[in-house]
Amino acid sequence: MISFYGWSRLKTLRIHKCHLEDLHWQMFDGMAQLMHLSLEGNGIKELPPFAFSGAQNLKSISLAHNMIRRLHYLGLAGLLELENLQLSDNLLVGLNEVSFPPLPMLQIIDLRSNPIETIIPATFWVMNDTKEIQLGSVRAALHLQTWNFFGQFDSLQKLKTLVLRNVSAESLEQGVFKGLYGLEVLTMHGRIIRIQFDVFAEMEKLRELDISHCMIEELSMDALIGARRLQMLNLSYNQLTSVPPGLLDDQKELEVVQLQGNLLKSLPTSFFMLPAVLVVRLDQNPWQCTCQMRNWVYRLTNVVHNPTSKSCSKGIIKHSNICKSVKVYEMDKTLVPRCSNYNGRSVYYVLRRYLQCRTLSNHTNTNPNKIDKKTLPYWRKVVSQEKSRKTVTTNRMQNETLAIMEKQPKC
Template sequence: MANCLVVLIAFCLAGILGVFGDLCPQPAALAPSCTCATLAEGVGLSCRTVRDVSDLLGALRLVVGPITELSVSDSPQMKNFGLESLEEVPNLKELQSMMLFRVVINMAASPKPLNFPKLRMLNISKNGIRDFPPAMLGNLSELTYLNLSHNAMTSVFPGHFDTLKKLEILDLTNNKLNYIPPLTFQGPVKLRILKLGRNALRDLSPEMFKGLKVLEELDLSQNVIRYLPRDLISEFKDLKVLNLHRNWIIDIPGNTFSNLTQLDRLVVSGNGLKYLSADSFKGLDFLTNLDMSNNGLEYIPEGLLDGLKELEVLNVSFNRIKNMPVNLMKNLKSLRRLDIRRTLITFVPGDIYGLVTPQSNVRVLQLLS
């Protein structure tokens, strides 16, 4: 009886190993450009330089178990590839992560909502996408990460992202967006990171970011923004990083950022900044990193830094500043790095504008070079 039990257990173990150990086909059976790996929850398939859609679909069908991760890259030779064609493959119903990188997706061939109910991560960057139907993302209710960067999109509208209630990260970097209508992002109420850098945004509508109450990071760098309306960012109570690098902003009026009470890092470098008021950074009580480098600033107003008691890094290099108020930095007890290189300052007082005291923490000084 005991021997029979041992045989039965061995038989069951062999069956289990057969089910979970042979999910991937033999490498020789796959296309030369595809690799397959067994994962904790299914199978991961990665293909590069695929020449034809039929080759990709054939590789997908050879996989025995559910495919949970799919990566297709560097395959611009595939013609008229539509995302809808992937729905023909039954073992993609458990898909959780999909990356289609440099594939040249034909959005006209994908007019219906994608039916991947468990998809959490979707990266379709660098595909020459000009537009996509608002309904395309309609069934992706579990999506938390969406990357549409490095495409040729000229517009996004309210409705594009409305159904993505769990979306946390949206990357629209390096497209051709010049305007974003009000309420475009009101759907993804859990959005924490929004990347809009390297576009052509000029005028920001007052309700452009309405609904983004838990946003933590906003990248607006390398656009052509001239003015940042105070009401535009007033709802960002949890914002920690704001990147405005390389825009056309010449002035920061007082209290512009006063509602951003949790802001940790502010980048306004590479603009045409000429004017600051004593209240330009008022309310930024928890700011630790401030970058004002590469602007046209000629002076720093007295009191500008008074409320920045948590500031650790200050960069005002590559400006036209000739001198600064004597006690400009007297309240910067946490400052560890100061950069005033390539300015017109020819003399720095011994206490460095009130910074150097027995209690100061400054570690790195980059002064006149």
């Protein structure tokens, strides 16, 4: 029987791929200062009651790449200081209200590559401080649904990042994400045919929403109502045939919209009126080009959003640096949207060469000779002002001459 009794000062213990298949409560007895424990790749099948009771100050535990089929709250009982729990690549098939003990300090839990199909409400009620959860496996689809008006992620009010892979839902309904008031990043991949109204209504802090590769066919026009702080929306590689009018009316801070790889043929005329948008990916769609697309913007559709970089400069205090995150955007001509009804030619080439569409500003201008001075360079403005001044002076002199002639007596 393995025992580490007497190793009272050890802070980190790593046992990988050592065929450690069985754990018992005495194994870590007396390891009060142990902070990090990693038991990856050992073929562990279950966690006995109070398996880590001798090391109750653990901050992180990794049980990844084992063969754990079931979790019971007694297996992790007493770990009130635990912050990071890694359980990826095991054999868990479901989670319920008795899977976890109270873990008040838990920040991150990784459950990827487990064939989890169901999550019963109240599963995460004992994780009130958790910030990040990852779920999903290629071996089984994770079913998303509500249970008698309860969501599967209730009580995770401080959760900031939720990643769900290989999800399954015929219709993503209101209440699935109930209680996720603090969520900032939501990523879902899998199979979701329809997204109903108000699904993301409670996510007022949501910044990034990635629901790409989900086979989505239908979006409610009210699906994004409430997510007012959304900055990045990824709907790429779905089965969308249309974008509902008004879908993005509530998203005044939206910067990146990705719609590539769908079945779109047209867009609402107001789509390019988003006040903060910087990137709109529309390539790999069978566009039917008409003059209704004359308000499309080349510099938005032919640009790619690269990973954020850091820019640092020296501060006022000696040896101090001030760093900030910088968003990087680059032009890429290969991303141009193309017309399926013009043999795959560029949308902008077709609008200019074949359709000869006037821009929306020229179309609505009542005076064709009127020039918008805001778009002129400085030297053109000076010349224009000089001409205007001379014209006014000439008109004034002509008027004065006519007035003098009218005052002279007629013969």
